[in-house]
Amino acid sequence: MNCLEFRKKLLADPRAPTSDLRAHRDLCPECTVFAGRIERMEQALTEAVLIEPPEGLAARILLRRSLVDGPSVRAPPRRHFLALAASVATASIGLGAFLMWRRGEEVDSAVARELVAHLLGAHPPGLGAQVRRVPEADVVGLLARAGFGTRGSLGEVANGWPCEFRQQPIAHFLMAANPVTALVLPFDFVRRAQLFFGAGISGILAPCAHGTLALLTAFTGGREVDLEPLVERFQSAIISA
Template structure:
């Protein structure tokens, strides 16, 4: 098993125990580090669903129900405890819902997808247009303009529930990951940061573009965004800031 296959399997099965994967992990320090990072990410997702109730809440509610003296006082106390419990449930449920929404968000899923595809960043030979057009066609999408000449990788990938075309562009010699999600439009163009990755989410006419770079310099994002706007939407050569 080579590093690219290990990372792809890790992205799909972060808890996988395949003997070939385990054997490769033991002999490859970089893949072992990627495995550890994937486990930490999985643990953080699991922890988002664990919202503990206040200590002693059940005992206080039972005590209020069992006490017969000073009925009016007990009733008021019971109501107060019930309101407190309801408030905690609402707040806890809101926190869980927010974490769940974040865990399902496209930028989060894009970053989580990268351990299995990290080897693609090392590819430097530009691709011909035919395999890229074929990948778009497989996702029922089309290129409406010229392909950026710095495209070095293409693959159809499932990123969570999203069916994407995964590409890599190298506008300045450094890799920028490009994920195109056809027929899914984000609400706004925005930059983000997740787990050491810098990214940008961009709504296009027929889908959404997500760009990722594992370096702080985002200057290449404008060039990459403009190149894929032209290729996917068939727009003119105007500056990104004017779009």
């Protein structure tokens, strides 16, 4: 092997020099120096190639898989959430075109779009795997953080999060009994209950204390959860702080 062959081979793959490369390097002082430089460049090259991936990449991949494809191992609370989340994901595609008020008023599409975006984007990664029963005291704490008090129970809550909507703290609950997501918002969006449906989602916005309650569930062609009893329960249980 001559020096040119040595250097060509080394540049093609410097990571594991073959026996003939090592033999030439040991005999040729100039190529020994060259090999040392290439080794240093290779270390720098490795460092250069290994850019930092975005934070939470793996969690976002897992979250997207659960939202789009649904769970492969069925567990009731998680199934409920994912059924809703998948519907909401579908809904978000054509939200502006499909959401409509059932009672003849035009949807506030900005609010609807933001609610869906919140549902899709504001959760901690790995949400579906974190389903549990939330103690009553935690529910009260989440509501208090959003500026609400309680005078009764909301019912069994499977999960809850301290979220923000339009830069204000809100309470975000996944109800245990039904596949319903509840958002308690400190905004006066509606003066009376407004049902809406379309594009895979059925929901209601209702006044609740000084703010608004948003309930969202999967639209299943008339077999969806009846939301109005849940609205009444939230309205009677939640008061202004």
